[in-house]
Amino acid sequence: MSETYSKLMKYLDKSTALETALVLFQWDSETLAPEKSMELTAKSIGILSSEYYNSLINEDVKSLLAKLGEEKEQEQLDFNQKAIVKKLRKTYEEMEHIPPEEYQAYQELIAKAPGIWTKAKQEHNYPVFAPYLEEIMDYNKKFAGYRVKEGQNLYDVLLNDYEEGFNTKQLDEFFGKVKSAIVPLLKEVVKKNDRIKKEFNYQSFDTEKQKQFCSFISQYVGFDLSKGVIAESAHPFTTKLHNQDVRITNHFFEDNLESAIFSVIHETGHALYEMNVDSAITLSPVGTGASMGMHESQSRFFENIVGRSKSFWIPIFSKLKDTFPEQLKDITLDSFIKGINKSVPNLIRTDADELTYSLHIIIRYEIEKMIFAGEAKITELPDIWNQKYKEYLGVVPPSDSEGILQDIHWACGNIGYFPSYAIGSAIAAQIYYHMVSIMPFCQYLEEGNLAPIREYLKEHIHKYGATKNTNEILMDMMNEPLNPDYYVRYLTEKYTKLYEFCTVKSSKKK
């Protein structure tokens, strides 16, 4: 190993250890820690966070990274080491230009803002949150300004943090295509909406039984309990200490059957990605998904393309009926599949179906762009939001709590993050058309044999972690970068044909 690289390793190992501790604190606070714990625990978390920052941002690391950029050093690095150095340099560049006192003030702001947001949302009181939102946006503009490149716009700097190589120009084209296809399609779908019955989903379902079924289906999809944990939290999420310890959560509602089932399949998709990252890189800065969008592609692939297909349910629908024999006694597989795919425009992103989901994202993307371009004042956002919901989805929030205050993301400082959700859906569709062209995809599902599907994803996506970026992965896998046409095709095929059939069709069968 290069001597310079092994010096760098010392810092990396320390930062990984601290990051692992911070992940565990976060997990614990969302799943288990008692109500009154956080005030004191936050003090330790603050100290460890600052140790983490200092372990990466310091003069030693700076000069090691500079040295590792030299040609004769590069020659000594293998593929993974190069990727680690590259990723570290990116993190370094994101952080080093921010003056420490501004970083500290911003950290305090985004530690406080989610509490204010929660209060504002509870009280339907946007003006309480607006000054914080303005400050958060201003900091993000300022921070982006420190590292914006010639000819780049500020918002692109943030987009690039979440999706390397993506910018407004591409996303405008991407969302333009999606919007022009979905908005009219949705209008057609909505007209026929009441043909699909979904009442079965809203009966009373014992949550202990839901829990057992969700544990079963997560393992059926591929979750390995010897390397993972399933717990509960207010909002489902996935996290990991490393590839041998991947954790997901779920939530249960007695009056909604599909919520927990599709949440756990979604999180299992994320979890498979993390469990399959190569062991050589798991405890390193590239030991996670390639990007937010790539990660979301895996969760959505399993949740929607696999999980909402008829083929997937053929081997296991009887198990669900056995779990809830009374509630589902008159429900056929076909009526179940139609029910879980029913599209109804609504106000809440996290409750959205596949067809309307991207419209929720487009609205947020357009608003973020307007803010960064100085085309919208913070005080005007509620009206802009409501107007766009009316135009794209045909619904209007009764209050700002269902409108501009809907998501926690901005309060946490996640700006430029929403587009990744839509990119994920688009990647999932593209992967799907690729996979049905090379393997008997449906047949595997119908046989309850998900291993070849998982194995393919592992070999072409998961194992690389973040050593390759999104487009590199897609190019290596199918010789084509992200192409939104597949996503449009998928939604159009699925939702124009929904009332005739709802299965995943493979173009080839062995």
Next chain:
Amino acid sequence: MSETYSKLMKYLDKSTALETALVLFQWDSETLAPEKSMELTAKSIGILSSEYYNSLINEDVKSLLAKLGEEKEQEQLDFNQKAIVKKLRKTYEEMEHIPPEEYQAYQELIAKAPGIWTKAKQEHNYPVFAPYLEEIMDYNKKFAGYRVKEGQNLYDVLLNDYEEGFNTKQLDEFFGKVKSAIVPLLKEVVKKNDRIKKEFNYQSFDTEKQKQFCSFISQYVGFDLSKGVIAESAHPFTTKLHNQDVRITNHFFEDNLESAIFSVIHETGHALYEMNVDSAITLSPVGTGASMGMHESQSRFFENIVGRSKSFWIPIFSKLKDTFPEQLKDITLDSFIKGINKSVPNLIRTDADELTYSLHIIIRYEIEKMIFAGEAKITELPDIWNQKYKEYLGVVPPSDSEGILQDIHWACGNIGYFPSYAIGSAIAAQIYYHMVSIMPFCQYLEEGNLAPIREYLKEHIHKYGATKNTNEILMDMMNEPLNPDYYVRYLTEKYTKLYEFCTVKSSKKK
């Protein structure tokens, strides 16, 4: 605040943050982490442990501690700060004389030894473990040798680590009194053993119902779920992040009712101590119990003196009967109380009743002393163990797994630790006689009003954390240091009268 002290605070805050993270990792690994997690997680734990060591043991801290020893610095410190400096100096002195390479080698040894011990115990194969035990004992002798004082013996150095101010001379006297009282008493008790029926305890008890009852009884004793968590693990234990986050575990056996109940009361006793430590010191080196023995006094006080008394069960026995109406339908409160207090000499310390418990401890204490005095070879320990069990308890282990291999403590390097268990029992009895002399103790229990009892313990013991040592606490509370006579009196009264009555009698009643 003294300038020197505030410099020290920076190191203390860092070490507290790292220690909190290590506690959380430990908690997680024993309650939740998946089976395959530990190999990789251990790497992060190792790095954080070494950061912890370095945050306390370094030249800066050394010179700050030296400076804080000067008179004009001492004058600027308040009571808590003085205690923190004293505790830190003790930790420092325990560690600083050990050469880092020996410390490292020893840490590796005691990381490995519990695995070897587990294997040896499973396979009834002491010779596999013996060389490790020898090495651990040799290291402990060597480490004690680095800091032994003039006229002190090596074993006293270790005893003093767990119980400040205690030594072999005192303990010999203490255990001598206990042994000479208990061994003959036990012989009498055993003769009448079969008069007490305990079959009711070994029926089938739904573990979910046990869990609910244990959660109830823990809160009844005082556990506050807004500042704590109850979970499950192989062996029950208590841990804490700070006084707002105290965690206990329990274990459940379908065929044993009392095991989980008295485990949870025991751990709740530990938890109350930690929850009541003053907030001013909770995130500091003195933010925990005064000593192992003092801690154990609180768990045993609640488990045995409170929890096994008739008065305690008067208000809640009907709730237990309602939980298991079939199994307990013919059991009266009196027969229940007799059953849970039945004394039967057995081989396993953790299953021992109140009367025989100390005999298990005495055996371990005598063996540790012999090893340190060079009076026993490691290879001879199984025979010595078995001979002592025969003599004191009248039972002989069928194999070394129930004998010399019974406890994990030595494999973890905890030498000189066992006596604290007995000291804890003795302190509990002493506190009991003190409390019945100053408050209507039984009446409170019979009224289900435990608050005044908790409050008294909080004000005289808990809130001080480790700012005072065991004897200082006892002296301030009742003007008398540890006195084993109370313990002997307690056991004698309880077990000579057991077949007539079993309630806690208060000497005063309002």
